[in-house]
Amino acid sequence: MKIIHTADWHLGQSFKGEKRLQEQSLFLDWLLNIIETEEIDALLIAGDVFDITNPPTESIKMFYDFVKKVSSKATQCRIYLISGNHDSTSRLDAPKELLLTHNCYSIAYPDLENISSELFPLYEKGNNKPVAYLLALPYSGYGRFFQSIDYSEEMSKKLTELSKEAKKMHPELPLIGMAHLFAGKGTFNKDDDSLRNVGTLDQVKIGDCSFDYLALGHLHRQQSIESNFPARYSGSPITLSFAETGYRHGVDLITIENGEVKYQRQIEYNSPVKLVRIPEKGEVDAKKVIDQIKEISNQEDNELAPLVEIHINEVEKISSVLNDLRKAAKENNIRLTGIYSDFAQKFNQEFESERLNSTEELQGIACGSGIKLPEPQMMAEEYYQKLYSKEMPTDMRQALNDIIEEAKAL
Known part of the structure; x- marks a missing residue:
């Protein structure tokens, strides 16, 4: 059996005022092609399908069109979807019955007392005998369902308890878990503003669980988590912030053979839209930036033009420099998302000192x-x-x- 694990699509994201619908549509076209060519049996989406609770109508339609294509007779691929911290539970739950007609199982609200609504048999195409079981656990982070200040400890206990209960129900078959959470020992860029964690308040220990494999969503960097069973974040399929430009993006390919679940490889996705920081580190003389802007791209389609932020040294005539940079960006068809300098940080420090x-x-x-x-x-x-x-x-x-x-x- 072949499974694709993906997460954190953030459909409808408007990045610093720039729409990314066309870029996201191209990713979904690519993923559909992967499902067809690799003959995938199941697609696991581990949360954060949408970027905000009330996403643009175009992004909602884009998702429904994708579901329809994946569930067609041509692929016969089943979809299993959980809500993430960015998703609206009601928005994913409302069309639940309609999605079922397209072999898409949407699990929006976690039921942490009864797993019957969250445990699903997994099948190979054309076979009615289960190959494994999936325990699908939507986001239940602190403030949404758990109110205890000991959320991390309580969620760890609950995750362990539910996995053991599910394993006892079908001990002869592998148990795959799917969850949207911050697993302990997970790594992320400290500058990644997509995570709204406070210290270790929301980090969940997963080591005592009874999974044969755990497919995770929430952290955007693809990575394996240290545990006594395979556990992985597939990462976000496209770069969602400048903090994510230093690593590869894509989806994970998982197989089940002879009762063993294995991570095979990351299928890398190269988005046509690049996020570029000038320079990659530190700051650069403002006079040199324009030449670098000309070298980046001259993408004719504006929605696929690079997203660029610039970090410059302190200058005297800042307004004149800003105008020159904006003009160069427009002439070379790049989407300028911000111009920054260390002297702004000096203001920050002075302000914080006064406050x-x-x-x-x-x-x-x-x-x-x-x-x-x-x-x-x-x-x-x-x-x-x-x-x-x-x-x-x-x-x-x-x-x-x-x-x-x-x-x-x-």
Whole structure:
């Protein structure tokens, strides 16, 4: 039996204002071709199908069209899908019955007390005898389903308990787990803003589970996790941030043969859209950037043009330099996502120093000394003003306010 494991598509992502629908559509076309040519029996999607809870209509249609094509008689491939932390559980659960007519099993809400709704037999095409069983566990991270401050420990216990229960039900066949979580010892780039973890609060130990294989989603770097059974993150299929440009992207090929589940290889996907940081590390003289911009690409299709961020040394006539860089980007058809410099960081440090003079002040707040920290909204707006020398945009201010209100409601 042949299985594709993938995750973290983030369909509908708008990267710093730039749409990526065409790029994502090309990935789905590529994946459909892999399913057909490799004669894949099952597709495991380990969460974060969409980038936000209310994705663009075009990305929803794109996903449904893909499901329809995969489930066609030509491929006969079954799809098993769980929700991730970026997905709306209700959005993935609402079309559940309709998706079933296309052999797509959507598991949006975790049932951590009864695994009957999350345990599925896996079949080879044209064979009605199960080859293995899949325990599909949607995202149940801290704040969504678990409210305990000991989430990491409690989730680890629950994962172990559920896997052992599932294994006892069908001990003669391999058990594959699929989950969207931050597995302990998983690695990620500290600059990756797609992860919203706080310390080790959401890291889950998986070593005591009874899986024969665990297919994971959440971390965007493809990697194996140290455990007493094979466990892997397939990683995101396309580069989703500049923190992800240093490693390969794609999907994982898994096989089941003679009752043994094996990771075979990563099938690498080379997106037509490149994320380019100028320079790769550090900063560069602003005068040299324009020549580098000309060397990158002259992609005619704007939606497939490179996404570029530039890090320059401090200059005196910054407004003139910015205008020259934006003009060069437009003339060479690259999508400029930001221009940065170390002197902005100096502003950050000065601002933080003014706001919080010492760790003793923070300790005073924690001990109820009467020192009151300014409202988060005001701090953020002052920070933005200090960093960019202009007021925070209205839409950003509103989005921040919504997040703060949601946090207060937890």
